[in-house]
Structure formats: C-alpha cells, structure tokens
Amino acid sequence: MIDRYDWSGGSEAMLRFGAAKGPVVLFAMPLFEEANRLRALVVTMLRALADLGIAAALPDLPGTGESLLATEAASLDGWRDAFAAAEEKLTREGLRVHVAAMRGGVLVDGRANCDSRWHFAPVTGAALVRDLVRARQASAREAGKNFDPAAIVLGDPPVELAGNLLSPQLIADLREAGPALDGRRRTLRLTTEAAAADRKVAARPLWRRAEPENNPALARELAVDLSAWVRQCAA
Template sequence: MNASYRFDGNDELCLRFGPDDAPRLLILPPLFDEANRVRHLMVEFGRLLGDLGIASLLPDLPGCNESLVPLDTASISLWQAALITCAEQLGPVTHVASLRGGALLDGALGDLRRWRLAPVKGGQLLRTMLRTRIASDREAGITSSSEALMETARASGIELAGNSLSPCMIRELDSAAPSQSSAIRLVRFADDPLDADGRITGAPLWLRAEPAHDPAMAAAIAQDIAAWMRG
C-alpha cells in the first residue's frame, strides 16, 4: 500500500505493509546505487513480514526513487531529519531495520531497537564509488585519482556512480559511521568472517552488476526480523 510523508515542503513516497493498526518497523535501504539493486528484495521481505502480522514502512529518501528533490541537495543529516519526520507522521515506529549504508541513518531515531544487515561506514561507500569513477575515467582516456577527485568533491561536489553529490554530502558521508547501541541485532552473510548475532545464506545483491532478487534471502530476512521483534 502506498502512503506518503510530508517533509521540507514535499510529499515523499512510503510503501506500507502489514496491519494498519499495528506498531511499525521502519526499513532503511542501502544508499545510492546499492539501493536500486536490492529494491525488489526490500519490497518482498516487507510483504512477507506483513504476512507474518508485522507492519513496516519503506520510505523514499529525499532525492531518491520517486522523490522530486534533486539528489545534489541531499545530505546524511537531511536524510536523518526526513526519517524522523516519516516516523512521526506514519508511526508509531518501534523498531528499525537497515541494510548496508542505511545503518548510517538509524541513529537519528533515538533508542529504538535496531536490526542491521552488513552495516558499512560511509568512507567505505565513498571509496567504492571513487574506484568506479576512476575505472570509468580510464576507459574514457582520462587520468584521475582518488585524491584529486576528493579535492574536487569537497570543493564543488561530484558525480559518482550516477549520483550527483554535494560537498556537504561528501563531507558527511566521509566521516559517517553506524552509531553504537546495546539494542542492535547485527546480521551478516554466512561467509562473512566478522562477528554477528545472526547469519543469512546467500550473496549480497548490491554487488551484482544489475538489480536482482533472491526469494530465499527475502524469506530468511523476514523470518529473522520477525523472530527478533517478537523476542
């Protein structure tokens, strides 16, 4: 079901799943091009959670998906403010689930319980996009480097992986890290050697060259989140 929240003079789309009268889980997608590759996965596990009687919200961030806001006006702090507004208008929100870079935003929602899948620091996302830009420049016969690109980005913004990022976004992203809390369930993939509270079988869809879907992964995520919320 489609809903919307009003933020900064604009109506932003929000998909709503599950019972209308239940407390809600707020789903935070990965950032930038990674979000496009896992959109189907997020919609599917939102629907599966609804089948399990759990309500959830999947909002568009300003500048993303159906938003009419230019991406080059967005920043980490702006997205956090938008999520606070979304939770206030479409809540009550009692839990948050974030994937990858979405974990950079969930700290804005206070002491809500959080579920995270493979969280990442903002600087890591930035370096990945810079490497993609350097490879693209090389194919076009242009010599570039991370240092030179970052100097330009901090001064006047830059386009990375098809995303127009402002100097403010670059600065905030470069220093952003998932916030700490005792109320976090950390989930990773089965072959990830880092510590985790739970494991999901499968390969990260955000590493695919094109958007893809994994029904088994969506079901596993929904089951894990449902058990966590009910526990």
C-alpha cells in the first residue's frame, strides 16, 4: 500500500507492508546511488518480514525516490526530521515502532523515537562521502580532467558527485555524521567487513555492483533476523 506522511517541508510517499496493527519496522533506505542498487533487496526483505507477521513502512526522504524536492535542496537535518515525522505518524496510529536501516540509512534515523534499532552494514558519513568523491574522481579521469574535493566550499553551488547534485552543506554535514548508538541496538555486517557486529552474514556487497541486483535468499535471512529481534524487544 502507498501511504504518505507529512513533515515540516511537505508531504512524502511511504510504502506500507503487512498488517495495520502490532509492531512495525520503519526502514531507512541507503543513500544516493546505493539506494538504487539496494531497493529491490530492501523491498523483498520487507515483504518477507510481512510474511513473518511484522509490518513495515518504507518512507521516501525529501529529495529522494518520488519526492518533489530537488536533490540539491536536500539536507541531512531535513532527512532526519522527515524520518522522525514518519515515525510520529506510525506512533499516532497506535503502533510500536522499531527502526531498521541499511548502509547510509543509519545516518538519518537518530531522531526517531523507537523501541529498538536494527542496522545492516552501517557506514559512517565520512566513508560515504569518500566513496562519492572517488566515483567523481574516477569519472573525471576518464574525461581527462581532475577533481579536487578541497574545491567543495560551503556557500558554493551544488556539486555533482556520483550522479547526484548535492549541496556543499549536505556534504560537510555527512562528513561529521554517524549512526545512532543509544537504546537497544542490533548490528549485522557482512563476513568481509572487519568492524564488530552482533552477527556476520555471508553475502556479496550488492552496493558495490555496477547495476542494481537482488538476493532473495539474503533478503529472507535478514527478515528472519529482524523479525526475531523485534519479537525479542517486544517481549
């Protein structure tokens, strides 16, 4: 079902999965091109979660998905406020909200009140910006040009990074951003990641693929883990 939520800057779309009662998982998508590469995986996972009896909601953030806001007008503060507004809508419906996020989505969920957080392959904003800059530098080299990230200056016009027009303020804010560490939290990572996690999962990093892909087996595995975590926190 396609629903909507209101935030201070307007109204955005939100996909709903599963029953309209009981606990609900509010999911924060990865950011930028990773959102395109991982959307099929996320939707497959949330459908599997609904089959396991846990409802889910997937909001578009301002400047992403079907949002009418231009990407270059998006801000980290706006994303965090919008995600919190999506949580408030679900809470007003009488639902117990659990937050889940993948990759850069962990940078936007911190203002949402929730019973627990579940993160898969979380990344810092600094690491995310490094990936964006490397992609821009690679494309510049192919065109016989140079790109110096030091040229990104606050107050300047939006800059193109990995196919996205982004404001220098958003880039600066992302460099300082990290995942929320408060409350009940479970973290999953791939076995190839060195950082600590509550569980390691064997799978390919689909966010590194050249084209969007899906992995239904991984989606099901993540959904099973997330459903068990929600039920544990609700007990």
